Amino acid sequence: xxxxxxxxxxxxxxxxxxxxxxxxxxxxxxxxxxxxxxxxxxxxxxxxxxxxxxxxxxxxxxxxxxxxxxxxxxxxxxxxxxxxxxxxxxxxxxxxxxxxxxxxxxxxxxxxxxxxxxxxxxxxxxxxxxxxxxxxxxxxxxxxxxxxxxxxxxxxxxxxxxxxxxxxxxxxxxxxxxxxxxxxxxxxxxxxxxxxxxxxxxxxxxxxxxxxxxxxxxxxxxxxxxxxxxxxxxxxxxxxxxxxxxxxxxxxxxxxxxxxxxxxxxxxxxxxxxxxxxx
Numbered sequence: 001x002x003x004x005x006x007x008x009x010x011x012x013x014x015x016x017x018x019x020x021x022x023x024x025x026x027x028x029x030x031x032x033x034x035x036x037x038x039x040x041x042x043x044x045x046x047x048x049x050x051x052x053x054x055x056x057x058x059x060x061x062x063x064x065x066x067x068x069x070x071x072x073x074x075x076x077x078x079x080x081x082x083x084x085x086x087x088x089x090x091x092x093x094x095x096x097x098x099x100x101x102x103x104x105x106x107x108x109x110x111x112x113x114x115x116x117x118x119x120x121x122x123x124x125x126x127x128x129x130x131x132x133x134x135x136x137x138x139x140x141x142x143x144x145x146x147x148x149x150x151x152x153x154x155x156x157x158x159x160x161x162x163x164x165x166x167x168x169x170x171x172x173x174x175x176x177x178x179x180x181x182x183x184x185x186x187x188x189x190x191x192x193x194x195x196x197x198x199x200x201x202x203x204x205x206x207x208x209x210x211x212x213x214x215x216x217x218x219x220x221x222x223x224x225x226x227x228x229x230x231x232x233x234x235x236x237x238x239x240x241x242x243x244x245x246x247x248x249x250x251x252x253x254x255x256x257x258x259x260x261x262x263x264x265x266x267x268x269x270x271x272x273x274x275x276x277x278x279x
Contacts, residue, residue, distance in 0.1 A: 010080035010148060012133050018072050029081040031059040032155060034126050038073025042066075042110075046249070047231070049238045054119055055111040058155060076126050078148065110238075115158050125151055174201065175215035179223070186228055189251040194220070229265045232258075236274040243270050 014036075033042075035055045042051050044065040051057075051067075059065055067073075113119045129147050132140040178201060185191040197220070198205040212220040228250060235246050247258035262270045 010078065012129060012144070012148075013077040013079070014075060014130055015077075016072060016074050017069060019069050026062050026064055027059060027079070028061055029079050030061065032078040032080075032151065033057045033059065034076040034078075034122065036074035036076055036126070038069065039071045040067055040069040040073055043068065047234055047239065049110045049234075051111075054113075054123065056113050056122060056155070057110075058112050058159070076130065078129075078151065080148070080152070112155060112158050118154050118158060121154060122151065125154075175212065177201065178212060178220075179216070182220075182224055183227065186224070186231060187250055192224055225265065229262070232262060232270070233266075233273070236270055237277050246270065 033056065035051050035053055037053050039050070039052050041048050042057055042065070044057070044059065044063055046064070048068075051073075067075075113122060125147055129144055129151075132144050132147070178197065181197065181200065182192060190196065194205055194208055197203075198208045201208075203211060209220060212223070216223060218226075232246060232250065235241055235249075239246075241249070243258065244255040247253075247255045250258070252258040252261065259269050262268075262273070266273055268276070
């Protein structure tokens with residue numbers, strides 16, 4: 001799989017495309033993607049959702065993603081890395097908060113602009129960045145720099161509103177590493193066993209549960225169950241995968257096993273849930 005590298009603090013690109021990249025790829029940096037026009041489907045970490053004008057996506061380092069273009073699409077891409085975050089003029093006490101928010105964004109497809117008033121802000125800002133980038137007028141670099149800063153902060157605000165309540169900027173780094181490990185291995189039940197996690201992080205099995213609850217305010221099993229259920233809900237809402245395919249993706253023994261699990265969490269079968277949300 002191709003992994004792109006960014007050799008500058010930030011990069012601005014825009015393009016009109018009739019088809020996306022042929023293969024999924026990863027980045028070593030953050031990327032904001034704004035849809036100016038067109039429709040299609042975004043895939044991130046094997047989950048898909050529709051896009052349309054006004055949608056914005058955040059791709060974090062090592063997310064696997066691609067775009068399936070249905071109608072000719074005008075894309076705006078803003079790529080930036082940790083160097084930019086640390087040197088973009090923010091107050092030092094806010095840098096850690098911004099890094100935390102971006103790194104712990106929910107790695108799922110879908111527009112990240114959940115705060116509706118912010119949607120009206122983003123469109124003219126993107127248009128202004130493109131205009132300054134093309135025209136190269138007096139002070140254009142300074143203006144672009146300020147607009148990029150503002151855009152990233154707007155994105156951070158939208159992500160922060162929907163971060164899990166049990167996790168905050170004061171959470172210990174090792175606890176955050178455990179959370180990320182769980183997220184990355186949510187499809188592999190064997191790797192989510194307490195023994196595997198304690199071995200990976202060199203924490204005794206007996207202490208792991210207490211440590212996790214202390215820093216997240218819920219048990220590790222509760223977190224795994226809630227996160228897995230949330231992803232399954234997303235598949236049922238937005239993907240065309242069959243129930244048995246979803247069961248296989250998340251490591252259930254069969255469709256019956258998934259039905260039993262999902263009914264316990266949501267009070268209805270996956271099929272009934274899908275029919276309800278799509279009606």
